[in-house]
Amino acid sequence: MTITEFQRRIREIYFDKDSRRGRDGTFRWLVEETGELARAMRKDDRSNLEEEFADVFAWLSSLATLEGIDVETACAKYSEGCPKCHATPCMCQEKIA
Amino acid sequence: MTITEFQRRIREIYFDKDSRRGRDGTFRWLVEETGELARAMRKDDRSNLEEEFADVFAWLSSLATLEGIDVETACAKYSEGCPKCHATPCMCQEKIA
Numbered sequence: 001m002t003i004t005e006f007q008r009r010i011r012e013i014y015f016d017k018d019s020r021r022g023r024d025g026t027f028r029w030l031v032e033e034t035g036e037l038a039r040a041m042r043k044d045d046r047s048n049l050e051e052e053f054a055d056v057f058a059w060l061s062s063l064a065t066l067e068g069i070d071v072e073t074a075c076a077k078y079s080e081g082c083p084k085c086h087a088t089p090c091m092c093q094e095k096i097a
Numbered sequence: 098m099t100i101t102e103f104q105r106r107i108r109e110i111y112f113d114k115d116s117r118r119g120r121d122g123t124f125r126w127l128v129e130e131t132g133e134l135a136r137a138m139r140k141d142d143r144s145n146l147e148e149e150f151a152d153v154f155a156w157l158s159s160l161a162t163l164e165g166i167d168v169e170t171a172c173a174k175y176s177e178g179c180p181k182c183h184a185t186p187c188m189c190q191e192k193i194a
Contacts, residue, residue, distance in 0.1 A: 001099060001100055001169055001172065002098060002099050002100070003098055003099070003100055003103060003154075006100060006172055006175070009175055009176075010175065012185050012186065013175065013178055013179050013184075013185050013186055013187050014179075014186070014187055015186070016186050016187075017186075017187060017193050020193060021193060021194065023138065025194065027134075027135060027138065030131070031131065034127070034128065034131060037124075038124060041120065041124065041164065049164060049166060050166050050170070050171040051171065051174060053157065053160075053161050053164075053166050053168055053171045054168070054171035054172045054173075054174050054175065056157055057100075057154065057157060057168060057171075057172060058172075058175060060150065060153055060154060060157070063150075064150050067138065067146060067150075069146060069147050069150050071150055071151070071154060072098055073147070074147040074148065074150045074151035074154075075098065075103055075151045075154060075155075076151075077148060077151050078103070078106055078107065078110065078151065078155060079106075081110055082110050082111075087110075088109050088110050089109065089110055089111065089112070089113050089114075090110050090111055090113075090114060096114050096117060096118060097118065097122065
């Protein structure tokens with residue numbers, strides 16, 4: 001499944017609610033789901049952990065749609081390796097800690 | 098680009114650093130980037146906003162790889178519509194606020 005297909009699917013399922021809720025409420029949901037991901041990491045429940053990754057990505061996709069951003073297009077910044085050093089693997093000195 | 102291809106690309110670029118940093122430090126980066134997304138929303142800088150969506154997804158992909166989760170497989174929970182009400186569009190009474 002392409003990133004665009006997933007964003008479109010999430011739009012088909014949730015756009016009506018997302019647009020009524022608005023971007024700030026949708027951002028709040030994204031952060032709430034990120035918290036659920038943190039809890040799933042702590043409890044190490046594999047099934048739940050998998051679900052939470054999907055949910056965070058779904059809410060990120062909802063928010064991108066509200067903001068008029070195509071996530072797959074945005075991801076092109078990684079197509080030539082690290083956007084900062086342009087290497088694969090990344091050779092930047094930062095992002096280690 | 099499929100979700101799996103993006104996760105693989107991010108792994109190729111960052112896995113060495115991600116694995117040395119570990120899952121907690123990588124989660125911290127995910128949250129930091131989510132904060133940058135919030136700031137880009139506030140400033141309404143379209144170019145920066147697009148970049149921040151890609152960065153949040155990249156860090157989510159890094160974290161999933163460290164946790165042994167395939168994001169595309171995880172996303173299958175949305176393949177039959179809303180995972181709770183199984184409808185497209187979602188008919189759940191929740192998630193509006």
